[in-house]
Amino acid sequence: MNPTLKEILARQAAGKTEVEASPKSSPVADRGPISGVAARTPESAGPSVSSRPTLIPPLPKVAKEVGDSVPYSKMGDERIEFLMDQVRSLGDKERTAMRIHIEHLLKHMIDINASDIDMGGPASNNLIWYRVDGEKRPDEGMGRYTINESNVLLLNVLSRRQTETLLEKRSLDFSYQLPIEGKDGRRRRFRATMYFDLDDLGLNMRAIQDTLRPLKSLKFHPLIERGLMFRHVRDGLTLVTGVTGSGKSTTLDAIIDENNKDTAGHVVIVSKPIEFMHVSKKCIVRHREVGKDVPSFKEGIVQSLRQDPDIVVIGEIRDPATISSALEITDSGHKVFTTLHTSSAVESIDRIIGEYPPDEQDRIRNRLADVLRCIISQKLPPKIGGGRVLAKEVLWMTPSAAAAIKNNNQGEIYQMMWESNGHGQTTLEQDLAKLLKQGLISAETAMDYANNKRRLKQLLG
Secondary structure, three states: OOOOHHHHHHHHHOOOOOOOOOOOOOOOOOOOOOOOOOOOOOHHHOOOOOOOOOOOOOOOHHHHHHHHOOOOOOOOHHHHHHHHHHHHOOOHHHHHHHHHHHHHHHHHHHHOOOOEEEEOOHHHOOOEEEEEOOEEEEEHHHOOOOHHHHHHHHHOOOOHHHHHHHHHHOEEEEEEEEEEEOOOOOEEEEEEEEEEEOOEEEEEEEEOOOOOOOHHHHOOOHHHHHHOOOOOOOOEEEEEEOOOOOOHHHHHHHHHHHHHHHOOOEEEEEEOOOOOOOOOOOOEEEEEEEOOOEOOHHHHHHHHHHHOOOEEEEOOOOOHHHHHHHHHHHHOOOEEEEEEOOOOHHHHHHHHHHOOOHHHHHHHHHHHHHHEEEEEEEEOOEOOOOOEOOEEEEEEOOHHHHHHHHOOOOHHHHHHHHHOEOOOEEOHHHHHHHHHHOOOOOHHHHHHHOOOHHHHHHHHO
16 A cells, blocks of 8 residues: 555654665765865865866966966956957967866766856856756865966857857857767767856856656656647647756757657757757757857747748747747747746746736737647756656646636636646646655655645645
């Protein structure tokens, strides 16, 4: 007989779980002093990622020389522009050596199964930081870098056009490819953001998974899984939402891949940057990167209408122009998938409508109600024994839900999902309760990640 939620809670309170704890793939441990490191990380930064230093080639001498060459009179952008010019004047040998150094830092990121790397700028404390199992910590084993050494290393990975965009926009999104093969036999790719941090440069890179998760592994209800497939539902807008690092891209790529294997058609992906590179199977899959292949999301979406697509994937909708273009292409009878930085289905609807002036919101509300098919809002709570597990909220649009949107009664939608549990839809709280009952997460974690804590308490009894 399956244990009840109360029994699960009692066992967890007694220090027992339904899942035997297993060691984390990348242990987090305090370390003693490391030879060659000038100073310790501040205590507030917490313990570092590695259990021992990792040997990497020393920083190329030219990086220090260029970093030390900045005249004292150069301040702000003038200092960065000076470093840009110095980096561009270097020969291929020197620039390659610095690029290889960065790539060793990325290789270590893969070795410890980290999702992200951060470096550069005053906030880094001259250290390299990695995020493992959701926690970001410094890794002293990677050595220390002065701010200008980091500036030089980061500028070296950019093209001339990218450096100009960085100076103009103060931030740059791009992709980076590591010359080592992943599990799929292709080069490992990273999604990168470089930006200004108090007049210096900071960098975040996120590892793009080199394997796809099967759609079935995400454990959607069969009715929802069917609705995500072009074979069965050939139009409409599906939103995959969540905060940064919640696995939106993983879910979206799984949906794309399943359609790619199932239906003869044409998929156009418009993203900034392009993350996972899908290989054409039954579908021909086009990848169009904003800033490289197309000037903007809006232009990429409009152009896709003339490219005979069946499915259009938009990396993210974040402004009225992109939202309007997404609604337009959905209105024209295409199946559209995109992402949004929201934490629930109701918040996603409110966010889209709220992007428009009040006098336009009724029109957008009606358009959205007509084309919206599904919202998947997800989080990745820590799992007992290490790692993380997918918790999701799923709204499938019914006539009642569409009417609620048109009548500006979004508050009714949560109750609709609550009452439709078992028929494909689920609230986040119902899914968290299920994970708790399965022994995958603790009661404390379930409560921490719930959007509606009162409803979760009601479920737990």
